[in-house]
Amino acid sequence: MKKAVLSSLILVALPFSTLAEDKIYNPSPQEIELMKLVIKEEIDVYFQGGKTAYKYGDYVFTTISELEKEYDKNEARANKKFKGKNLIVSGTIGSIETDLFDHPYIVFKSKNEFNFNATQAKFKKSAYDKVIDLNKSDKVNLVCEGAGEVAGTPMLDNCQFRADVIKSITDQYLADYNNLLTKGVDTSKVFLNKIVYIVARRAYITNGFSKCSKKITSDCLDKGVDKKKEKAIEDAAENNDFIPELKPLAEYLDFHYTPKDQRNNQ
Numbered sequence: 001m002k003k004a005v006l007s008s009l010i011l012v013a014l015p016f017s018t019l020a021e022d023k024i025y026n027p028s029p030q031e032i033e034l035m036k037l038v039i040k041e042e043i044d045v046y047f048q049g050g051k052t053a054y055k056y057g058d059y060v061f062t063t064i065s066e067l068e069k070e071y072d073k074n075e076a077r078a079n080k081k082f083k084g085k086n087l088i089v090s091g092t093i094g095s096i097e098t099d100l101f102d103h104p105y106i107v108f109k110s111k112n113e114f115n116f117n118a119t120q121a122k123f124k125k126s127a128y129d130k131v132i133d134l135n136k137s138d139k140v141n142l143v144c145e146g147a148g149e150v151a152g153t154p155m156l157d158n159c160q161f162r163a164d165v166i167k168s169i170t171d172q173y174l175a176d177y178n179n180l181l182t183k184g185v186d187t188s189k190v191f192l193n194k195i196v197y198i199v200a201r202r203a204y205i206t207n208g209f210s211k212c213s214k215k216i217t218s219d220c221l222d223k224g225v226d227k228k229k230e231k232a233i234e235d236a237a238e239n240n241d242f243i244p245e246l247k248p249l250a251e252y253l254d255f256h257y258t259p260k261d262q263r264n265n266q
Contacts (some may be wrong), residue, residue: 025182105121120156145159
C-alpha cells in the first residue's frame with residue numbers, strides 16, 4: 001500500500017520555519033514547494049486507497065465485485081453500507097448504454113451469468129463526454145453516490161471519474177493555500193492548516209531543509225532531522241503542548257494535537 005509523504009512526516013516527527021518578527025507564517029520557497037507537493041500527493045494517495053495522514057472526504061472504498069456480492073447476500077445490509085454514501089469504486093465496463101434522454105451510462109461487467117443484474121452507473125453531466133469516449137472492457141475508477149438496488153440491480157448515481165475529483169479537490173486545496181499566503185489564515189480550513197503546521201514543523205527540525213540543496217525528497221528530509229529539536233517537540237506533544245518556537249504558529253492556525261487515546265486511529 002502506498003503511503004503519502006505527510007504520513008511519514010508525522011511518524012518521524014510529531015510543528016515550521018523560523019518566525020519572522022512581523023509575520024507568524026513566513027515560509028521559505030522550499031517550504032512552499034514541499035507544501036504543494038504534499039497536498040498533491042496526499043490527495044492522490046488517499047483516493048487510491050493508500051495510507052494518508054488525514055481523510056479528504058467521507059468515502060467508502062469498494063469494487064463492483066464487492067458491491068454485487070454484498071447486495072446478493074443481503075440487500076438491507078448492503079444498503080446500510082452503501083446507499084446514500086460516497087463511494088470510490090472500480091470495475092470493468094460491460095457495455096455503454098443511453099437512457100431515454102440519450103444520457104450515457106455504464107453497465108459494468110459482472111460475474112453473474114449473462115451479465116444479469118449487473119451494476120449500472122449514471123453520471124453527472126460534466127462527465128458525459130468522457131463516458132462517450134470509453135469502450136467495452138475498459139477499466140474505470142469512479143466516485144459515485146450509492147443509490148441502492150432496483151429490481152436486483154445495484155445502482156450508482158452522480159458518478160465522476162476519480163481523476164477529475166482528485167484534480168478538483170487538489171486545485172481547491174492549492175487555492176486555499178494561496179489564500180493563506182496572501183490573505184492570512186482561515187481557521188475553518190482544518191485539514192489544510194494541519195498540513196501547513198506539519199510541513200512547517202519539518203522545516204524547523206531540518207533547519208530549513210538543510211540537506212535538501214537541490215530538490216526536496218524523503219531521503220534528504222530524513223537525513224536533515226535535528227534529533228534534539230525532534231525530541232523537544234515530541235516531549236511537548238506528549239502533554240498536548242508546543243515548544244516556544246512553534247507555539248505561535250499552532251495558535252495562529254488553531255492547530256491542536258489529536259488526543260492520545262485517538263492517535264492510533266488518526
